[in-house]
Amino acid sequence: MLLKKPSRRWLSVLASTTIVLLNLNSTCLALPREQIEEIARQSTARIYGREGTVIGVETAGSVVLIARDGNTYYGLTNAHVVRETGDYFTLVTLDAQEHRVDPKQTKLLPNVDLAVVRFISDRNYPLIQLGDSDSLQIGQTIYLTGWLGGIMRYFNEGKLVEYTSQLTQEGLGLAYSNVSDKGMSGGSLLDEEGRLIGIHSARGRVTRNSEPKSSIAVGLGVPINTLIQLAPQAGLDPALITILNSASRPTH
Numbered sequence: 001m002l003l004k005k006p007s008r009r010w011l012s013v014l015a016s017t018t019i020v021l022l023n024l025n026s027t028c029l030a031l032p033r034e035q036i037e038e039i040a041r042q043s044t045a046r047i048y049g050r051e052g053t054v055i056g057v058e059t060a061g062s063v064v065l066i067a068r069d070g071n072t073y074y075g076l077t078n079a080h081v082v083r084e085t086g087d088y089f090t091l092v093t094l095d096a097q098e099h100r101v102d103p104k105q106t107k108l109l110p111n112v113d114l115a116v117v118r119f120i121s122d123r124n125y126p127l128i129q130l131g132d133s134d135s136l137q138i139g140q141t142i143y144l145t146g147w148l149g150g151i152m153r154y155f156n157e158g159k160l161v162e163y164t165s166q167l168t169q170e171g172l173g174l175a176y177s178n179v180s181d182k183g184m185s186g187g188s189l190l191d192e193e194g195r196l197i198g199i200h201s202a203r204g205r206v207t208r209n210s211e212p213k214s215s216i217a218v219g220l221g222v223p224i225n226t227l228i229q230l231a232p233q234a235g236l237d238p239a240l241i242t243i244l245n246s247a248s249r250p251t252h
Contacts, residue, residue: 030192033143037155039194040145043128044187045075046092047082047101047117048150060150062187063091063117064128064196066227071122073099076227077186078201079108079115079170091119094126112171113201114222128188131195133174133223136163144178144200144219146187154184161218162206174198174221175206189221197224 031039045063061081067074075091082089082103089101099119107116136142138160145155158178174189180203189198198221205215 031194033157036143036190036192036194037145039126039128040143040155040188040190041153042094042126044145044147044153045094046147046150047075047077047186048090048092060147060183061185062146062183062200064186064188064199065093065125066128066130066196068125068127071120073119073121073125075117075119076199077115077117078113078199078222080113080201081186082106082115082117083108089117091117093121093123095123097121097123109171109226112222112226114171114199114227128196129194130224130228131191131193131197133163133197133225136160136174136191136197136223138163141192142176142178142197143190144176144180144184144187145190146180146184146200148181149183151183154179154181158219161216163223170201171222171226172201172204172220173223173226175204175218176221178219180219189224198222199224 043065045065047061047063049060061077063075063077065073066076082101089103089106091099091101093099099121101117101119105118109115140160141157142160143155143157145153148154156179158176160174160176162175164173174197176189178189178200180187180200184200185202187200188196189200191197200219200221202220204218204220206218207215
């Protein structure tokens with residue numbers, strides 16, 4: 001993978017936004033697969049192309065709900081999903097409600113395939129809890145979910161194949177064996193405790209050091225710590241970032 005250092009021009013998000021984090025020092029047990037799938041189902045939304053476009057595989061993507069400020073919700077997705085400007089995008093939450101997303105209020109992180117979208121709603125939607133991608137171990141189980149073609153939610157289990165603490169081109173520092181396809185870009189990567197540890201971006205191939213002449217097909221994603229590192233520089237008040245321990249974790 002090509003390494004490319006990201007520039008220091010960060011996105012701007014409202015300073016009063018609350019991002020939910022886990023206490024990274026707490027000891028948690030792995031959750032059942034069914035419980036992790038339910039966490040993913042509740043917090044992963046669909047996003048469709050702009051008005052006037054043909055809704056289909058090429059214009060569909062996934063969004064993970066990560067924060068709320070009053071009636072304003074913030075979702076994390078890939079920059080390439082929402083990079084095109086136009087009239088608006090439509091985000092569909094787990095209750096099948098459609099929400100308008102204004103491209104002018106969408107924040108793209110430079111040199112990293114991440115973007116923050118926002119929509120307005122007075123309904124209560126579950127937010128994903130953020131994990132620690134720096135604590136990941138090669139070979140550990142991770143879960144991927146996203147909206148296949150913008151039509152069907154797809155959830156599957158895989159293994160972490162490679163992780164680099166230094167950002168690769170467009171920040172794709174995670175490589176994993178999970179199955180993915182078009183429409184799943186922006187989907188959530190969860191660890192065995194149901195925490196968000198990355199955002200799925202693309203499919204690709206990686207070469208292992210032990211076998212330099214061969215490569216394997218993998219999914220590629222952006223580590224969640226990329227967002228965590230940007231949060232203070234994005235104007236987020238650290239006092240509003242809630243640190244949760246295992247005892248205060250909501251039951252799903």
